[in-house]
Amino acid sequence: MKVRSIILAAGLGTRMLSRLPKMLHPLAGKPLLQYSIDVAKSVSSSRPVVVIGHQAEQIREAIGDGVDYVVQSEQLGTAHAVGSSEALFKGSDELVLVLSADMPFLSTNTLTRLVNIQSSNKGPITFATTFNDDSRGFGRILRSNDNKVEAIVEEAQATPEQLAIREINVGVYCFQAEWLFKAIKRIRNSPKGEYYLTDTIGLARSDGFEIPTITLVDPSEAMGINNRVHLAEAEAILRGQINRQWMLAGVTLEDPNTTYIGADVHLEEDVTILANTHLTGKTTIAKGSIVGPNSVVTNTIIGENCIVTSSCLESAVLEEGVAMGPYCHLRSGAHLGPGVHLGNFGEVKNSHLGPGTKMGHFSYIGDAQIGRDVNISAGVITCNYDGKNKHATTIEDEAFIGSDTMLVAPVKVGKRARSGAGAVVTKDVPDDMLVVGVPAHEIKKLK
Ligand code: UD1
Ligand code: CA
Numbered sequence: 001m002k003v004r005s006i007i008l009a010a011g012l013g014t015r016m017l018s019r020l021p022k023m024l025h026p027l028a029g030k031p032l033l034q035y036s037i038d039v040a041k042s043v044s045s046s047r048p049v050v051v052i053g054h055q056a057e058q059i060r061e062a063i064g065d066g067v068d069y070v071v072q073s074e075q076l077g078t079a080h081a082v083g084s085s086e087a088l089f090k091g092s093d094e095l096v097l098v099l100s101a102d103m104p105f106l107s108t109n110t111l112t113r114l115v116n117i118q119s120s121n122k123g124p125i126t127f128a129t130t131f132n133d134d135s136r137g138f139g140r141i142l143r144s145n146d147n148k149v150e151a152i153v154e155e156a157q158a159t160p161e162q163l164a165i166r167e168i169n170v171g172v173y174c175f176q177a178e179w180l181f182k183a184i185k186r187i188r189n190s191p192k193g194e195y196y197l198t199d200t201i202g203l204a205r206s207d208g209f210e211i212p213t214i215t216l217v218d219p220s221e222a223m224g225i226n227n228r229v230h231l232a233e234a235e236a237i238l239r240g241q242i243n244r245q246w247m248l249a250g251v252t253l254e255d256p257n258t259t260y261i262g263a264d265v266h267l268e269e270d271v272t273i274l275a276n277t278h279l280t281g282k283t284t285i286a287k288g289s290i291v292g293p294n295s296v297v298t299n300t301i302i303g304e305n306c307i308v309t310s311s312c313l314e315s316a317v318l319e320e321g322v323a324m325g326p327y328c329h330l331r332s333g334a335h336l337g338p339g340v341h342l343g344n345f346g347e348v349k350n351s352h353l354g355p356g357t358k359m360g361h362f363s364y365i366g367d368a369q370i371g372r373d374v375n376i377s378a379g380v381i382t383c384n385y386d387g388k389n390k391h392a393t394t395i396e397d398e399a400f401i402g403s404d405t406m407l408v409a410p411v412k413v414g415k416r417a418r419s420g421a422g423a424v425v426t427k428d429v430p431d432d433m434l435v436v437g438v439p440a441h442e443i444k445k446l447k
Helices: 032-041 056-063 078-083 108-119 177-186 199-206 228-248
Strands: 003-009 049-052 068-071 095-100 125-131 140-143 149-153 167-176 213-215 259-261 277-280 296-298 312-314 334-336 341-349 351-353 358-366 368-370 381-383 393-395 406-408 411-413
Touching (some): 032 056, 032 095, 032 108, 049 056, 078 177, 095 108, 095 177, 108 125, 108 213, 149 199, 228 259, 334 341, 351 358, 406 411
Parallel strands (some): 003 049, 259 277, 277 296, 296 312, 341 358, 381 406, 393 411
Antiparallel strands (some): 125 167, 140 167
């Protein structure tokens, strides 16, 4: 049976009070909408359809082309949203899964159960319900005396007796495509001016069909995100799940309560993450490495047996056995070879440091190629920016750069060359040469 998903994402998300579309707010570093897309893909046989409305361009740009987009130009309700994707289903006998974009905990298992039941159902709908004492905002399930589903009544239209019903509509359905799009045309405008998808239940019933339901195994799957309190609650739940998953996969988390691991991070066995550490983006950490405490690591690849203490790493690469920190900052394009050592207060940007190179204290290295076993003493700076352009520095193998040396780029220091403390190097230094002194002298008056 062919299964296609429709993800409803055209709502305003007014309660977020945000310029960013609600669907793009990050949860464990991933846009909210992406969770629905991922779970939909896990059970669909073709690309999910995402119904968007407000800020459509921003959503397309962030999510990309793994899905088909339909624009619902006016938000006239959930039935209207589904109806706006009809052209993509013409003449098909597919099953259609409908889900909302703001339910990040919906599982593959739940969708699979819906599809399995609907596959052998004579009627046109199977949908998910759950039981909750705090059912504010959700549609209530009306059942007959013999427990058959009769209809869903939206909260705004419910009588006091109906409001007391604990069985609620999760908002996830599996429909027969052909029946669905015909039924949507029969739905009447609600008193609030919207076309409710939930009215399809009553229509199917009046067509004489029985409507099977499934009950969520884990009621928290129904958790929807409507405001930033919900977002923080979801973040906490997800963080707990992710941390648990990594601990069971052989990672030591000193303090899971203060460890933040993004959804796209990958960790190997025997990695140790110390307290108060954030790992985000596509960060990967190999066996035996210890990261933290107090570290922020984004889109960085850390090799085996590295030690990263109280540091900030962005888009960097560390090969095996690197030790760094405390208080280092690796910026984009920093690449530290095997066994590199960075002590306190080092900053490296767009530079390669060769194997065994050491940089103990207070240095800035930018736009530099540095060989193996180079010693960079305290306070060395690559002066890579002249106010207009960036220039490159090269330091060859086994060079020894004395404390407080300023390397005025573009400049090259040869193999085994040395600079004395406080040298200002403005010209290339040949191999095996010692340079000292400060050549700075008056050139012209600045404006
Ligand atoms: C809906 C259900 C309710 C259910 C609840 C579960 C209806 C009428 N009600 O209510 O029974 O308990 O979900 O969360 O379906 N959307 C569009 N276009 C629109 C309107 C909405 O794309 O014109 C999208 C929203 O962005 C959202 C989803 O549809 O992702 C659900 O809409 P929302 O207004 O939040 O419906 P609820 O009031 O939560
Ligand atoms: Ca909602």
